[in-house]
Amino acid sequence: MTDADSVLGAMRRHRSIRDFGPEPVPDEHTERAVEAAQCAATSSWIQAYQLLQVIDPAERAALAELAGGQPQVERAGAFFILSGDTRRHRLLARREGAPYANSAELFVLATVDASLFAQNLTLAFESMGYGTCYIGGIRNRLAEVDRLLELPEGVYPLFGLCVGVPASDPGTRPRLPARAIWSQGRYPSDAEVMASADAFDERSAAYYEQRGAPGRNWSGGVWRKFRRPLRPDLRGFYDSKGASFD
Ligand SMILES: Cc1cc2nc3c(=O)[nH]c(=O)nc-3n(C[C@H](O)[C@H](O)[C@H](O)COP(=O)(O)O)c2cc1C
Numbered sequence: 001m002t003d004a005d006s007v008l009g010a011m012r013r014h015r016s017i018r019d020f021g022p023e024p025v026p027d028e029h030t031e032r033a034v035e036a037a038q039c040a041a042t043s044s045w046i047q048a049y050q051l052l053q054v055i056d057p058a059e060r061a062a063l064a065e066l067a068g069g070q071p072q073v074e075r076a077g078a079f080f081i082l083s084g085d086t087r088r089h090r091l092l093a094r095r096e097g098a099p100y101a102n103s104a105e106l107f108v109l110a111t112v113d114a115s116l117f118a119q120n121l122t123l124a125f126e127s128m129g130y131g132t133c134y135i136g137g138i139r140n141r142l143a144e145v146d147r148l149l150e151l152p153e154g155v156y157p158l159f160g161l162c163v164g165v166p167a168s169d170p171g172t173r174p175r176l177p178a179r180a181i182w183s184q185g186r187y188p189s190d191a192e193v194m195a196s197a198d199a200f201d202e203r204s205a206a207y208y209e210q211r212g213a214p215g216r217n218w219s220g221g222v223w224r225k226f227r228r229p230l231r232p233d234l235r236g237f238y239d240s241k242g243a244s245f246d
Contacts, residue, residue: 010127015172017131018072020164025078029128030163039120042113048106049114050085050155051121053078059148066144067137077130077164079234080136082118084110086242087154102244107118107156114158125163135160142237153242174207176200 010188042048048049054060057074064073066153066246086106093100122132138145138160149160180188188196197219204218 007127010123011189013172014123014126015131016133016172017162017164017166017170018070019167020131020134021167022075023077023165025130025163027126029125029130032122033045033121033128033157036124037117040116040120042116043109045244046089046109046113046207048055048085048089048110049117050054050083051117052081052083052149052151054081054149062148063138063145063155063160065149066141067135068134068140072133072162073135073137073160073239075164076133076162078162079135080161080163082114082158082161083151084156084158085154086110086156086222087152090154090242102242102246104245107238107243110156110160113190118159118161120160130163130168133162135162137162139231139234140231142231143240144235146237146241156238156241156243170211174203175188 009016015212018194030053038047054063059078060074064070067073084107090100093206118134122134136159138157142152142157151157152239175195177200180193201217201219205216207213239245
């Protein structure tokens with residue numbers, strides 16, 4: 001098999017795991033995965049992220065609750081919080097007595113950098129045979145997560161990541177066809193977007209039916225999710241941690 005085949009194969013095998021065996025993730029494995037993940041591109045080499053592994057079982061139990069009752073946070077072999085991190089840069093500027101000119105761009109940079117690192121990390125762990133599950137649920141009660149973990153100013157927790165040995169395998173979930181999200185030369189028209197969504201609904205309905213949830217489809221999940229504002233207090237929280245949205 002060529003390198004591309006094995007990398008693409010690992011990417012295509014991704015599925016979120018929510019049911020983990022009791023095996024811990026040895027630090028040597030985490031170190032190997034983190035070192036590889038750090039090779040992700042990073043805006044202007046700023047490396048604006050931090051990975052916090054939560055060790056204390058009581059803290060993991062509390063986080064499982066704060067994330068909306070997600071037992072995998074407590075049970076996975078390892079649990080991490082991924083944050084955009086501007087603190088390192090602030091400290092460096094402060095040491096030089098230089099101004100730190102905050103702006104919305106710096107929040108975006110940190111969020112993008114952290115996400116690129118996180119996806120590389122996920123793929124690294126998966127290529128080593130582990131299962132993973134991102135936990136956006138930590139943003140449900142982010143101020144409480146922040147207090148529990150005593151996160152400093154300039155650090156923007158974004159999501160959690162469970163890593164461990166899968167105890168069961170839910171299988172892969174289908175995606176929109178590549179040609180629906182890849183357009184050349186011009187953006188797809190509304191009609192084209194809707195046609196590809198309708199076609200995908202047929203696939204997603206079959207997927208749900210196979211998994212014992214007949215009558216559901218992808219677009220229904222989408223419009224229902226966006227009926228109400230999601231986590232409306234996030235801006236206030238990130239403001240309080242030193243983010244600027246100007
Ligand atoms: C940033 C992010 C946050 C997520 N948060 C959660 C979560 O809190 N709980 C959960 O069970 N899955 C979570 N997921 C997993 C998604 O639900 C999952 O990736 C999606 O349904 C597609 O399924 P798949 O990963 O198995 O292909 C999250 C995914 C991402 C990218």
